[in-house]
Amino acid sequence: MTLDTQYIRQHILTALSEDVGSGDYSSLACIDSKEQNKAKLIAKQDCIICGMEIARMVFELVDKNLQFNPLVKDGQRVKKGDVLFVVEGSAISILTAERTVLNYMQRLSGIATATSEYVKALEGFHTKLLDTRKTTPTLRVLEKYAVKTGGGTNHRMGLYDMIMLKDNHIDFAGGIEQAIDKTNAYIKANNLDIKIEIEVRNFEELERVLKKGGINRIMLDNFSPEDTQRAVKMIDHRYETESSGGITKDNLLSYAQSGVDFISVGAVTHQIKSVDLSLLAEN
Numbered sequence: 001m002t003l004d005t006q007y008i009r010q011h012i013l014t015a016l017s018e019d020v021g022s023g024d025y026s027s028l029a030c031i032d033s034k035e036q037n038k039a040k041l042i043a044k045q046d047c048i049i050c051g052m053e054i055a056r057m058v059f060e061l062v063d064k065n066l067q068f069n070p071l072v073k074d075g076q077r078v079k080k081g082d083v084l085f086v087v088e089g090s091a092i093s094i095l096t097a098e099r100t101v102l103n104y105m106q107r108l109s110g111i112a113t114a115t116s117e118y119v120k121a122l123e124g125f126h127t128k129l130l131d132t133r134k135t136t137p138t139l140r141v142l143e144k145y146a147v148k149t150g151g152g153t154n155h156r157m158g159l160y161d162m163i164m165l166k167d168n169h170i171d172f173a174g175g176i177e178q179a180i181d182k183t184n185a186y187i188k189a190n191n192l193d194i195k196i197e198i199e200v201r202n203f204e205e206l207e208r209v210l211k212k213g214g215i216n217r218i219m220l221d222n223f224s225p226e227d228t229q230r231a232v233k234m235i236d237h238r239y240e241t242e243s244s245g246g247i248t249k250d251n252l253l254s255y256a257q258s259g260v261d262f263i264s265v266g267a268v269t270h271q272i273k274s275v276d277l278s279l280l281a282e283n
Contacts, residue, residue: 063093115150
């Protein structure tokens with residue numbers, strides 16, 4: 001996944017505006033404007049690091065004269081006590097950028113680290129871990145980048161790059177068959193090249209979808225591992241399969257053993273704990 005540099009720069013500028021406002025008075029009040037110094041980012045726990053390029057861009061946007069020296073790369077597993085980067089230049093500029101850098105890197109590294117734990121649990125199975133749209137508003141691109149950094153696979157980015165017919169769509173459309181027919185007619189009328197995924201909540205709905213066809217992937221919503229295995233056998237590779245709902249690290253393996261193609265876990269972006277990183281001055 002390639003980050004859109006212009007989009008990220010604008011996001012960082014908004015973040016800096018929110019934090020700095022009319023000025024970093026804490027630094028301006030007690031530090032000489034000519035003071036030069038170094039600071040290093042330290043990992044305070046083992047983790048997968050993510051956001052090095054974001055950090056570089058933050059420092060650059062605060063002060064283009066700051067010298068940023070990365071010592072690790074995104075996706076690299078680091079140990080507690082490892083130095084991740086060194087930044088050198090205006091002491092005031094370093095302190096002004098500090099919190100914004102940490103806010104990005106701690107959250108993104110937390111997502112990458114959590115994702116890597118799920119992915120490791122799936123080793124040996126063909127099942128891929130998917131993220132969801134349960135992301136922080138305006139941070140989706142970065143959070144999904146962090147999922148990729150941790151070894152996961154991105155689901156659709158938004159409402160525009162894959163059609164997902166969930167329970168409310170089906171109910172509002174008048175039923176499974178009507179939703180599928182209307183969706184395919186819409187795709188044809190608008191000359192779209194886009195896949196259709198449909199959610200099923202029980203075996204009766206699954207049977208109706210299999211009879212109707214006209215889709216690409218079936219989401220098995222809140223199926224038990226045993227029911228998931230039965231459903232995967234019924235689908236028999238005619239469509240991609242995805243498990244979703246109530247899946248945790250504790251039961252992940254039992255879902256993978258069912259043979260399902262994908263497992264989507266919203267928790268990797270909306271229930272993660274930021275990792276502990278610290279920016280320390282080098283006197």
